[in-house]
Amino acid sequence: MEMINVNGLSFQYPESASYALDGVNLRLKQGEFVVVGGPSGCGKSTLLHLLKREIAPHGSPSGDISYFGKSLDEWEERVLMEEIGLVLQDPENQIIMDDVMQELVFGMENLGYSPIDMRLRLAEMVHTFSVEHLLNQKTTTLSGGQKQQLNLLSALLLKPKLLLLDEPTSQLDPVAAKDLLVMLERLSKELGITVIVVEHRLEELFDKADRIVFMQEGKIAYDGKSREVIHQVFKQQDTSFLPYIPAISQMYLEMEHSPTVNQIPLNVNEGKAWLASLPAMDQMIKKENGKSTENPKPIIELKDVYYQYEKSSSMVLSKLSLSLKKGDFYAVMGGNGSGKTTLLKTCLGLLKPQRGIVKRFGRKLTNKSVNRVHQNIAYLSQQPHTFFIQDSIEKEMLLITEQHEIQDSEQQIDSLLNTFGIEHLRNRHPYDCSGGEIQKAALACMLLTKPTILLMDEPTKGLDPISKIKLQSILRRLHSEGLTILMVTHDIEFTARIATKCAMIFDGKITAEAPPHSFFKGNYFYTTSINRVTQNSQFPEVLTLEEAVHSWQERELA
Amino acid sequence: MYFNHPIFLVTILLLLIFVNISHDGGKDLRKWLPTLSIMSTLIILINPFLVSRGTTILFYFRGKQVTVEAFMYGITMALFIAIILVIFISFNIILNGNRFLYIFSKFLPRIALMIMMAIRFVPLMKRRLDEIGDVQRLRGMSMTVGSLKTRVRSGMLRIQILLTWSLEEAVHVSNSMKARGYGSEGKKSSYTPYYMEKRDWFWLFVLASLMVVCFYGGKLGYGQMIIYPELGPWQFFQFDWVVFFCMLILTSFPLITEGREKLRWK
16 A cells, blocks of 8 residues: 655755755555665655654645655644654654653654553553663663664654664664664564665665665655665665665675676675585685784873772773884774773873873873873864864864964865865865765864874764765775774674774773774674675685775686 | 750750761861851850840950850851751751652743753863863863963953853753753643652651640740840740750651661661
């Protein structure tokens, strides 16, 4: 049965010359699991918000959206409110109440359900998803993933038939994201709820979705089953969507001489099966190009550092030692709450450890020196917009050149804006930029003072794949120009492609430290999907797609 | 002032302090302790020098009489204020967000919800401000170094960033609320995990009766001591004891219920 029929929908934001949506046609059957992807600003969020009438953006729409054959405007307000549920991007912003229980019933209270009715639904929901342990907690004590689950549940309590999700996992770590997606899959499979997810991180979703829709510049670019869309994108070598395609599928398409649509592997299991079906090749032991043994000076040195936030709380860092050498691109990985951010803040001198020595540039950190050496250190936080105090990016950069008395400021600013490809954002207000843009702008501003070291906290959080690739090339370039980089991250694929040294933080200590190759190759779970496919196969073990393709070509030539 | 007999007041204060300790081990109370002691001492010291009523003169201070009565009055006043403060601390611990909302949403549903949200957003804003502080400190906008003017300036800038950021985020908050039917027509109902059970009604009745006895006694002048113009006798009359006993149960009711649970689980 047809549930949603979007017919020739166009939409223009006020005071905007271009169309955010331009003649979109989309038909959804009941029970479908649809994933909508596309670069930032392609109109996917606008489309999603237009489907939920209460929060439809202001502007001039044309065309028609019908829900079960009747235009959205003709439906009664209350019915739509109940039947169309919504979960937004940031888990923090959707929680209003102090208690989990109150938060869950918030929607039902607003719609005036009777207490008995509420109790029944709540009991049922809590039991089905076994979240009893959360019920009596304060919402502030929940983790990001639990918060997003709570948001999903509170939308579900109104018994929606259609669930809209706007980048629900972008602020979550990979494990929490996976949990949420599993929950979504369950909703779709077991309850037949129609789900529309707008998302950047598609690797997992391709496998789960019934249908993939790619949008570009307000139009629908691709629409179809996962494998069909992958095949089409690959066939056309559409660079704006290739980064969205799971690495395993890409590997298949790159290496298979006559790929068939139905055989495209979407997950590790299918990938392994495909590899096993290929004729075996003799192992070629790739020699690691031995790095020079010179020993550069450590820039940041932590020795036996202990840190705890409160007297009664547990140790976040305990006997942690780390040394960041000049020219390193060091990635610290680890689970949620393992102390990654604490480690970063200790390196920055923002937190003073209870015991242990923190040295920077060979000197011990004191309160004074934290304030003094800021020129040498750049810190990209998870919220890059907190950096900006002026109302345009250019003004911000001018202010910095003034503060630090930098010569030929105009020229410097121009060249940095060019390097980062954000010349067009020059006069933009920082808050009007997308996540990727603001990150680049903040980096450009920081580099004005020519720092020797850059520290980053989860730089890939919430970025779409295209921005990620851009960030990657920028960081590579900065690194090759001699910048030392320390980042903490969850993003395995990103780290594997870019870092020169990886470390895992666990139980308050750095437990493993190695170059990415040796770091990831032994790992069973904690490694890239390509590596999981090629592990223990008759093919050389590789980490990234580029590497796989490279080694393959080498072999063909040989 | 209802009961002003120092023995009454001291007993009430001690019991309430115990009640408070039973909530959270006296954590909140300890924070208030300095304020409480300074305030009480000031009242006790200042009152006799400002007020010269009363007949039993201790000594003269700059030609004004300092009386025992005024001292006594100061002490009762200090005790009284201490009691109110301790009750307030207990109130704060016990009537946290949810229960507050439950009680007040009956009369002022919208305002209660707004207060609730405001309370919830305080820690969130605090976290954001910390984050801003970190980032700005590292770019050299410190609040601990430099002249007062630059410090104030960088402080203001932080607040400005906080406001811009929070306003930006507030759009999402309101979207999420609207999506779940906030502000829609029709009456808002209330799901509440709190019920009046039979025993609740029973104890409410008991407490109310005790209250009535106390009020009645107080009205007749029991539990009170004459201070002005001349300090009355400390002695308790028969009905004083009755009122005292009722008051004792009334104030220690939380302790009794909590204590019973403690004993049961030993």
